[in-house]
Amino acid sequence: MYRQQKPGFLALEDGTVYEGFSIGAEGERDGEVVFNTSLTGYQEILTDPSYRGQIVTMTYPMIGNVGVNLEDLESSHPRIAGFVVRENSRIHSNFRANGSLSDYLIKHNIVAISGIDTRALVRRIRDRGAQKGIISTIDSDRASLVEKARKSPGLIGRDLVREVMPGSANEWGSVLHPYSSLGGETHTEGNRVPHVVCLDFGMKWNIPRHLAHRGNRVTILPGTSSAQDVLNQNPDGVFLSNGPGDPEPLTYAIESIRELLGQKPVFGICLGHQLLSLAAGAKTFKLKFGHRGANQPVLNCLTGQVEITSQNHGFAVEEASLPECLEVTHRNLNDNTIAGVRHRKHNAFSVQYHPEASAGPHDSSYLFDQFQKSLNASIAGGTPTASTR
Template identity: 70%
Template structure:
């Protein structure tokens, strides 16, 4: 491609090195510096701002498979957390034009303002094929060290995700009350929403929660209190919850023994609903095990089947770990399966009714096929209060 036609021609050089010795050279379209992380990919065509601000990406360098990213800009309404938590961002081409009536700025300016390193102009198809073949790998993204051998060595010595408690890096320090509902794009209309002190009270355990989750819960007329993921069962029950929600979050769920203990104590006391990391933690609290997927599930086009109805949902997913089916205890039944690899995508506790899914029904971004799960949680809280 002629230099004059290269949209990144004037940008500083950036390099991405993988632990297997592969190095990609491109241009910096974000902040300068150097970061390490597990290099993964996401197959979504849109929703890059939601991906950037999803705390579940903490410790990861995210590659977008869609070739042009940034064409509709960024805006405050679509953020999923107060700031990006991912380590770095990789795209084929970063659009120089932000064309959308909702746009409040360019992607590149957003990356710089939030100190996110990003590289463009590399062959993302080759990178994604390598990850699919070899599995997710540790990597280093740099604009300051451009020596290939040095970067490869840094990648080999960087920490992986297994055994690390990344949740502590993204969860809130204190409890808070959530009052924001959904915007006009995904508004939920209830026939007779509860109000005031009579409304169900949902306590969300925040392990790195996307904000569209409490928006959905609040939009259904609930009072919502957010507690850090380290909160004890006693602290949670002091809130007098109608139900407890277990959020998504980054990394390996097995080191979070404090959460396993808390959830096990909550199960006999209150309705429980978990998403993604919350799904894995519910399973671990019941005695199951988890394992690391080869390259994970990340995208807005993941097919899942609800076993009771045979209905297929197209779902948003973002996880690198899954529940091991062979370790599933008798108290849990499988409710959903991922149709790409047949892994467990949902479970239900046979005795307490607690349930969880290995995907994101709040769909930010993504399809709305799975909104019914919030209604299922609502119904369970209502039935418990009437018992």
């Protein structure tokens, strides 16, 4: 059967070329080659806007065995540049599935290959760092592919947020699926429903689901919105979403967040965490190969507890640059990088991982409850407690 499949190639900027078989659309895409250690959750990975500009390699050897469905999407369509797996399951079986992984990739024009040694590829990325690359089913000239990989623009200095954020404001309506609902803090102050404004830099859909599930009204604004645009919505709190790429070129977002600090409670996730830190005066740097997977250990420095988290980022906050106004609240236990901060003066906090999960464990869903307490206190006109802040 493999002999009947069209060849596909992945070339890295260091000159390495892997040959496999096409399992997606025909074509050619460039991007940064990264890996994700999740055992499943590939559909959420495919549709996570944070992967814009990246060719994702799955470390688990067999992918596609549960097919795809319409309930586990994290955006309207796949956002990745390309997809690489060791073996694509030719049979899918799940009571919610309504199609195969290959059919889904072809439908959405995603170039993908299987049949390569993903262990060797991941070891190379781990040892040498994430690399620029190109995935192709239309060019078999190895020298040509390597040259194209080297000419790929990469991620540093690029504004990828503008490629994935919404074009206009909209109201969010759906809540968590019954399978993923774990209860949580809800609004209990008076009769007024809390209003959360989300600055969308490429937000996963499970984030507004969490916010709406707790009884909030959720308005989503493009990430380019100004502080005044946000305040014109009369929010009780502001959420800063995840998103793709390098945070430092996003000067418009950094300035808006800087103006919002101290005016409303603020909660940031992933790129939102990096932007909040930059707005407070910190700097960011590019990690060697990033943190991507659903089994990343994080220490809560305030409680001493360890959380197993879902992560997807290639940049982190530089500890040496951390201003006095920010306190470290969480640390990544794999490399001790900063995984969460809170502002010492203003009601603002953020984490460098995904408490909304999807896919991943629910250890960190308490952070949405923490934000909810801030919203309730904002409505009641009180001051959030030190533990909330």
